[in-house]
Amino acid sequence: MQQQAFVEGTLPLYLKVRDQLAGQIDKGVLTPNTRLPSERILAEEYGTTRVTTRLALAQLEAEGKIYRSNRRGWFVSPPRLIYKPTHDYSFSDNVTAQGRVPETETLDVTATEANPWLATKTGLAVGDPVILLRRRRQIDGRPVLVENIYLNATRLPGIETYDFNRSLWKLLREQYGVELKGKRIEMYPTALVDPQASAIGVTAGTAGLYVTRCSQDGQGGFIEFDEEFWLHDALSIQVEVS
Amino acid sequence: MQQQAFVEGTLPLYLKVRDQLAGQIDKGVLTPNTRLPSERILAEEYGTTRVTTRLALAQLEAEGKIYRSNRRGWFVSPPRLIYKPTHDYSFSDNVTAQGRVPETETLDVTATEANPWLATKTGLAVGDPVILLRRRRQIDGRPVLVENIYLNATRLPGIETYDFNRSLWKLLREQYGVELKGKRIEMYPTALVDPQASAIGVTAGTAGLYVTRCSQDGQGGFIEFDEEFWLHDALSIQVEVS
The missing domain is CATH 1.10.10.10 (Winged helix-like DNA-binding domain superfamily/Winged helix DNA-binding domain)
Known part of the structure; x- marks a missing residue:
């Protein structure tokens, strides 16, 4: 440019x-x-x-x-948040480490089951119980993403009763003894449409980034599938290869 | 979604x-x-x-x-090209491996020098000689990206005389004995504006992805800085962490 x-x-x-x-x-x-x-x-x-x-x-x-x-x-614009997908950290820790203030709000929590699309993404069977968690996250008071998180309800019984306005990684570790190990990340640019655009507070059609992350525990068991919709100017992805 | x-x-x-x-x-x-x-x-x-x-x-x-x-x-839309930034392959090899047909066109080649922005990105000094190469790349006959490549002219004397409608990596290896080793990749969503939008054949404001890659040789010497402007629906970035 x-x-x-x-x-x-x-x-x-x-x-x-x-x-x-x-x-x-x-x-x-x-x-x-x-x-x-x-x-x-x-x-x-x-x-x-x-x-x-x-x-x-x-x-x-x-x-x-x-x-x-x-x-x-x-x-x-405020500086882009740097996200290094090969590193392991939570959103909150990453934002804080860059001298900024994270905030997470739970929009809703729904008990549901895996449909064919989610089954393909996660290895679950169609119909397996899933908890769908929708959250909005802010940096320095500005909404930068909304996310749909699909949690393995069989592996994480009762998870729908916890407070999700905090780091999910810490909740998994502290309450279920789960350490997220392997993950597959996929990212591509998209245009934000509703309901995501209105949840972030931008007009439908605004440029965005779509990020999915499928996380497993140390034994390769499926834990969570996260679908994130980012504002286009909020994030910079960095990968270093030596 | x-x-x-x-x-x-x-x-x-x-x-x-x-x-x-x-x-x-x-x-x-x-x-x-x-x-x-x-x-x-x-x-x-x-x-x-x-x-x-x-x-x-x-x-x-x-x-x-x-x-x-x-x-x-x-x-x-045709399927997105899968790009794994932690892997080492050329655009042409990656496209071909996915059963598709790559094509590269050189738009222009200019001898110039590093400005302050490029100096920061590459470690060159302001004023160091640089060859700027602009190319357009297609997959199955559809333009998917344009790129600005800044080549270290001191390290690659006479490079402006070669044919660039081919893999740059192979040219560097075969003619200069350079193997690209370390690289820093940065990516973020953007809207495509001119001159990039018109070079790809879309209207200004179309969603896109901006990718930069700074590559070094085995000794850590700067070789090339590549700035790519992708159509938003042409690419999917995948990273696996175990």
């Missing part, structure tokens, strides 16, 4: 405006959650039109550098 | 239409690149309105199960 810096002479005007705004964000002149001046004022400041200014803002939104808050204008 | 199967009684109508269409795709009744019937005909078939039908189609597009081809209607 920074390639334009090499061909400055031919940069479209909106990319020059983009570069100047991005520079102010990268240098910390504009700090996270700061509101940007109005489009009219930005257009005056950069001596350009509102159409060009809007293109620059759309580019910065696509890159996740700014976000729109309903009718209140444009704001500087 | 399949959670609705558990609460069938309360499913919004558009999700029922979505489930029926998705079922036909998953069972192979509708095969990749098949054109769907028109919205009018689908609405009649499912006994619903065109508004509801359109919501169902938007949901399927968000999931990457169908795609729109300019003014020709809706088509069934």
Whole structure:
């Protein structure tokens, strides 16, 4: 996305405006959650039109550098949470380690059974009992994901009675003696649609990331299948291979 | 996304239409690149309105199960390419191993120098000579990504004279004796904007995935920094941890 810096002479005007705004964000002149001046004022400041200014803002939104808050204008995005799928940590520990404040809310808990799709994903038989837990998670007070967690009800009897507004990993370890060992993670970009979009508080069609994680215990028994819907600008995935 | 199967009684109508269409795709009744019937005909078939039908189609597009081809209607998406970032393979080998046909086109090759952004990413000094290579890659004749590759010109003298419509890894190995060893990968969802969107042939704002990969040789020397812009429905990233 920074390639334009090499061909400055031919940069479209909106990319020059983009570069100047991005520079102010990268240098910390504009700090996270700061509101940007109005489009009219930005257009005056950069001596350009509102159409060009809007293109620059759309580019910065696509890159996740700014976000729109309903009718209140444009704001500087907080840094992306770094997630290393090859590491083992809970959401809460990972967020806290990056100097930020996690929060988890349980939306609902339902006793149900595995359908054919879930059976394929988990190795359960169709009809096996499952507890479906829906949660929303925030970073520094901003909703960044909603998740559907399917728990193995046979392996975790009575789990529906616990408080889920906390780390599920700790609950599994402390109450059931389960250590999550093997996991298969799959991720792809998606557009957020309802009910996920409205639960996060964005309009349907907003770019997002779909992440599933199937976790087992040390004996290879299925424990939980987690389906996460992330805001597109909230997360950065990093993998190092040596 | 399949959670609705558990609460069938309360499913919004558009999700029922979505489930029926998705079922036909998953069972192979509708095969990749098949054109769907028109919205009018689908609405009649499912006994619903065109508004509801359109919501169902938007949901399927968000999931990457169908795609729109300019003014020709809706088509069934080909399967996502599976990419395992912890494995070592070239794009071409990975695509071929999945029974599909890769194609690589060079868009342009430019001699330039590292700017501050690239210096931070690579460990080069600002001003160090770099070859910037822009390529477009296809799977089964469909453009799925464009990439900007920054090559260490000091380490790879004359590299700009080679044919890049092939595997870069093989070129590095065969002509320069370089084996790529360590790599740092970073990925996040984005919206595709120009010039990338038009190079792939989608409208600006289409959901995408931004992937960077910084590769070194066995001695830890910087070789190449690759910046990829993927169509959102073309790729699935998988990581297994045991």
